[in-house]
Amino acid sequence: MSELYKKPASELAQMLRSGEVTSVELTELFLDRAEKLNPQTNSFLRINRETALEQAKHADELIMAGNAPSALTGVPIAVKDNLTTTDAITTAGSKILENYLPQYDSTVVSKLRAAAMPILGKTNLDEFAMGSSTEFSAYGPSKNPWDLERIPGGSGGGSSSAVSGFLAPIAIGSDTGGSIRFPAAVTGSVGAKPTYGAVSRYGLIALASSLDQVGPVTNDVMDAALLQDVIAGHDPMDSTSLVDSLGQMADFASKTDIKGLRVGVIKQLASDGFQPSVKARFDESIQMLTDAGAEIVEVDCPSFEYAVSAYYLILPAEASSNLARFDAVRFGERVLPEGNPTIERVMASSREAGFGPEVKRRIILGTYALSSGYYDAYYGSAQKVRTLIQQDFEKAFASADVLISPTAPTTAFKFGEKLDDPLAMYLNDVATIPANLAGIPGISVPNGLAENDLPSGLQILAAAKNDGVMYSAAAGIEKLHNDKWGKRMIDFAPELEAK
Amino acid sequence: MSEITPENVRHLASLARILVTDEEVEKLAKELDVIVESVAMVKGAVSDDTPATSHPIPMSNVYREDVVKPSLSQEQALSNAPDQADGKFKVNAILDEE
Numbered sequence: 001m002s003e004l005y006k007k008p009a010s011e012l013a014q015m016l017r018s019g020e021v022t023s024v025e026l027t028e029l030f031l032d033r034a035e036k037l038n039p040q041t042n043s044f045l046r047i048n049r050e051t052a053l054e055q056a057k058h059a060d061e062l063i064m065a066g067n068a069p070s071a072l073t074g075v076p077i078a079v080k081d082n083l084t085t086t087d088a089i090t091t092a093g094s095k096i097l098e099n100y101l102p103q104y105d106s107t108v109v110s111k112l113r114a115a116a117m118p119i120l121g122k123t124n125l126d127e128f129a130m131g132s133s134t135e136f137s138a139y140g141p142s143k144n145p146w147d148l149e150r151i152p153g154g155s156g157g158g159s160s161s162a163v164s165g166f167l168a169p170i171a172i173g174s175d176t177g178g179s180i181r182f183p184a185a186v187t188g189s190v191g192a193k194p195t196y197g198a199v200s201r202y203g204l205i206a207l208a209s210s211l212d213q214v215g216p217v218t219n220d221v222m223d224a225a226l227l228q229d230v231i232a233g234h235d236p237m238d239s240t241s242l243v244d245s246l247g248q249m250a251d252f253a254s255k256t257d258i259k260g261l262r263v264g265v266i267k268q269l270a271s272d273g274f275q276p277s278v279k280a281r282f283d284e285s286i287q288m289l290t291d292a293g294a295e296i297v298e299v300d301c302p303s304f305e306y307a308v309s310a311y312y313l314i315l316p317a318e319a320s321s322n323l324a325r326f327d328a329v330r331f332g333e334r335v336l337p338e339g340n341p342t343i344e345r346v347m348a349s350s351r352e353a354g355f356g357p358e359v360k361r362r363i364i365l366g367t368y369a370l371s372s373g374y375y376d377a378y379y380g381s382a383q384k385v386r387t388l389i390q391q392d393f394e395k396a397f398a399s400a401d402v403l404i405s406p407t408a409p410t411t412a413f414k415f416g417e418k419l420d421d422p423l424a425m426y427l428n429d430v431a432t433i434p435a436n437l438a439g440i441p442g443i444s445v446p447n448g449l450a451e452n453d454l455p456s457g458l459q460i461l462a463a464a465k466n467d468g469v470m471y472s473a474a475a476g477i478e479k480l481h482n483d484k485w486g487k488r489m490i491d492f493a494p495e496l497e498a499k
Numbered sequence: 500m501s502e503i504t505p506e507n508v509r510h511l512a513s514l515a516r517i518l519v520t521d522e523e524v525e526k527l528a529k530e531l532d533v534i535v536e537s538v539a540m541v542k543g544a545v546s547d548d549t550p551a552t553s554h555p556i557p558m559s560n561v562y563r564e565d566v567v568k569p570s571l572s573q574e575q576a577l578s579n580a581p582d583q584a585d586g587k588f589k590v591n592a593i594l595d596e597e
Contacts, residue, residue, distance in 0.1 A: 100579055101578070101579065103571055103575045103576070103578060103579070104571075195556070196555045196556050197556050210553060210554050210555060211555075236563060239558075239561040240554070240556070240558065240561075242556070303544065305544075306540060306541050306544040308538075309537065309538040309539075309540050309541045310538075310541050312534065312537075312538050313538050313541065320515060324515075324516075327516070328581055329580075329581070329588050329590055330576075330579065330580060330588055331579035331580070331581075332579075332581070333581070334581035334582065336591075340592070341591055342591055342592050342593065342594065342595055343590045343591045343592065343593050344516065344593075345518075345591075346590070346591050347516040348513075348516045348517060348518040349518050351515075351516055351517045351518070352517055352518035352519070355517065360512075360517055360519075360523075360527070361527065361530060361531070363515050363517065364508065364511045364512055364515055364517070364527060364531065365531055365534060365535070367511045367514050367515045368503070368507070368511050368531070368535070371511070371514070377539075377542050378538070378539075378541070378542075380551060381541040381542050381544065381545050382538075382541050383551035383552055383553055384541075384544075384545035384549040384550070384551050384552075385541050385544050385545060386551070386552040386555075387549055387550050387551060387552045388544065388545065388549065390552060390555075422530055422533075422534060423533060423534060423537055436555075437555070438555055439555025439556045440555075464555075464556060
């Protein structure tokens, strides 16, 4: 781990403070890598060399003056392109926002600026974060650095491929049903979804407002904790933002002792439906935890069987309503049909041309779930399932501090494999969706190589507002793995070469 | 028995203001039918007395002080407008001529 670009952000931050390296040097290093390798990985939709270097210069001045405003000051970062930035076009992976330059910064981006973290660029995603592979991005898919023929997960595949390919040391993602955790699992990196409301959604282009949460995409647990500390906190601009502070995650992530930790294995997510090697790695981790003194308990969550179904009613319902704002009046591409059309026909033509197939599918599904005569049976029942899932979690957390499962049923699949089968694509999120429905925090950490020698992930869940407990457990499990292998799993990834 | 017919899709698409071709209607009807058939299982999972959850973290009304604060200028607000006139968003006719 000699190369500078492979070092964790926590270490880079220390080197910045001690003057071993400057933010301008670091930012240039990552900009060079991003410009060189992005033609292969398509992680970034835009790279902002000029603004990133200005921000880096500012960071260096603050560090020199001894006024670094955060633990990560000067560390460059990549941001998912569904978070608004006033200095860069924000597309959310959609053609309809091809030329959209936001009038305001999202709160998360404001916090990165306040922390003096240079923003390297905006990362690719499935259109409006609808997808598990980035194949639904209007700007082409991102590639998995472990195997460029395979998906980097989605929707946040731009951020996961940037971080796991070391085009950026850390990144921001958003997670509605697994869009941070699934990409982390299939790229051997770390991705955390904080408790709902821990991080402001102001300026996050809304997919499903009761499920969306912004979070860190990194190569280790401490970096995720440090980044959550930068972006979390109450925001009066988001009325669903939590008022209470959840503590300093970095303090929790420095506690790696898991002796006596009560770890719940979710019965419904530990049996069928997982690739045998993914399941084998999971079972090995249970053994590893037992050997390290954790107390393993089995927990029963019978309503999880209905989670994916409830999610694919609630999400499209909320999305169909949220995406009604793309009406070609105040922003977005306007397409004029021939003749002397009414505004209604202009809207229909603009949305036809501006939205891709998955977005149309989900908007129409959501419109159906909300339509009169079907509302109670579909949307109403799905909301009730949400209560049952919360009750399952409540019972489970009575006997366990954290719950674990494989993050995803498979390792990274090839492009095109699931593109024509929406249901198969939806099942990638079977293990991650329950946390969004219940609003609880979840993190994916590397869990060894499985099918095709590709990374698999371990998901750790904690009760709402117990993000700290989640980070301690994740750091403990990560340490067991690193001790076993002698290095991080990401260090097994093949080196990317420019073509 | 299909629950989603091409006629349904046409109607839903018009409610959602998305122009669809005949080909798309056929494809969407098939795809959505499979999805709806699968997600319909939620109906059997709950009873009348199961409470519904709309928001994961319980919260009561959130208020803010009613004070004037800086906001976007008219020019900023219009900066992404596809069309504008006299400092306003310009749109096509709202009603048909007939």
